Structure formats: structure tokens, C-alpha cells
Amino acid sequence: MRICRATSVDVDAIRAVVEAAYAVYIPRIGRPPGPVSADYAALVEAGEVWVGISDRQIVGVLVVRADDDDLELENVAVDPPSQGQGYGRALIAFAEQQARELGLTGVRLYTNEAMVENLRLYPRLGFVETERRVENGYRRVFFRKSLDAREQPS
Numbered sequence: 001m002r003i004c005r006a007t008s009v010d011v012d013a014i015r016a017v018v019e020a021a022y023a024v025y026i027p028r029i030g031r032p033p034g035p036v037s038a039d040y041a042a043l044v045e046a047g048e049v050w051v052g053i054s055d056r057q058i059v060g061v062l063v064v065r066a067d068d069d070d071l072e073l074e075n076v077a078v079d080p081p082s083q084g085q086g087y088g089r090a091l092i093a094f095a096e097q098q099a100r101e102l103g104l105t106g107v108r109l110y111t112n113e114a115m116v117e118n119l120r121l122y123p124r125l126g127f128v129e130t131e132r133r134v135e136n137g138y139r140r141v142f143f144r145k146s147l148d149a150r151e152q153p154s
Contacts, residue, residue, distance in 0.1 A: 001059065001087050003094050006049035013058040014040045014049060021061075021077035028114035034138060035075040038063070048074070050094065052087050062091045064098060070144065071099035073109040092125060099147055106146045113139040 006014060018040070022033045043049045043063055052060030059082035063075040073095050078087045092107075099107050111118040113132065119141060123129070127143035134140070 001052045001054045001090055003050055003052050003060075003062070003091065005047065006044045006051045006061075008041065008044055010049075010051055010058060011040050011044055014044070014051065014061050017058055017061050017079045018075070018077045020080050021083075024080075025112065025115055029112055029138070033112055033115075034136065035063075035077065038075065050091070052078070052091055054082065054087070060087045060091050062095060064095050066099075066102055066104060067108070069104055070106040070108045071095060071102065071104050073107055076109075089125070096145070096147060104147070106144050108142065108144045110135075110140045110142045113141055 018035055018038070022036050025033050040049065046065075048063050048065045050062040050064070051058045052062070059079045061075065061077045062073070065072050065074065073092070076088055076091050076095075078091075096107055099105075107127075108130075109122070109127070111122070113119075122143045125145070127145045130142045130144050132139070132141050
């Protein structure tokens with residue numbers, strides 16, 4: 001998978017990947033997760049969206065922005081037929097490298113309490129739960145991973 005910054009041409013494909021990736025969670029949460037309703041045209045315009053491309057097709061989406069000393073990982077989504085191939089982990093590793101290059105000290109993210117797969121995955125990737133709270137009607141679990149700017153990903 002090749003990772004590159006998204007362009008306006010990618011917006012429809014980005015929306016399709018995000019909608020497909022989050023569809024499984026709608027019955028658990030009772031409504032579409034927050035990333036489904038994001039304004040991807042505006043996020044792409046702001047330079048906050050990266051896409052993972054395999055076989056000339058967008059298979060993954062990453063939305064990140066610098067916030068204080070951390071990189072906020074707002075969304076990582078992989079198209080369901082491409083899941084299980086390491087693309088999500090590669091996108092997260094890419095976000096960590098972006099944070100290091102920007103001289104930031106960590107990566108923050110959140111997930112919904114109902115996304116139990118993520119609650120197991122993020123600690124395995126070195127993220128530490130920092131809090132749980134209801135935000136915009138969603139039961140969110142927040143994580144942070146501290147980064148050593150000198151460390152390079154393996």
C-alpha cells in the first residue's frame with residue numbers, strides 16, 4: 001500500500017471507504033459513528049486527509065491534524081474487503097511517523113466504546129487509555145501514545 005495526501009478527486013472514494021468501514025458499528029451504536037458524517041471535502045482542502053492506495057484503488061483513509069504537542073488521529077478506516085492485511089496498522093504507523101517529523105510528542109485518538117475490536121487493538125499498538133466520556137452523544141474512549149522523536153518505526 002502506498003500512502004499519499006488526498007486530493008479533491010478522492011473525496012467520493014474516501015466517503016465510500018469510511019461508510020463501508022463503519023457500517024458494522026451502526027447497529028451497536030444505534031446511529032452512524034461520527035466519522036461517517038465528516039465533511040471530507042473540507043478536510044481534504046485543509047490537507048488533513050491521507051489515503052492508502054493498493055492496486056490503484058483507495059483502500060484506507062487517515063485523517064490527522066497537529067494539536068498542541070500531539071498529532072490527533074481523527075479517523076482511520078480501511079475498506080472491509082481490504083481489512084486484515086495490515087493496512088490499518090500501516091496507516092497508524094504513518095501517523096506516528098508524521099508526528100515525529102513534526103516534532104510532536106505523541107499521538108491521540110478516540111474510539112467508540114462499542115468498537116470493542118479497537119479497545120483491544122490500540123493498547124497492543126502502544127496506546128494508553130486516558131479517559132472515557134460522552135461527547136456529542138457518543139460514548140468515547142480516548143487513547144494517547146507517547147513518542148520518542150529519535151525513535152524510528154520498525
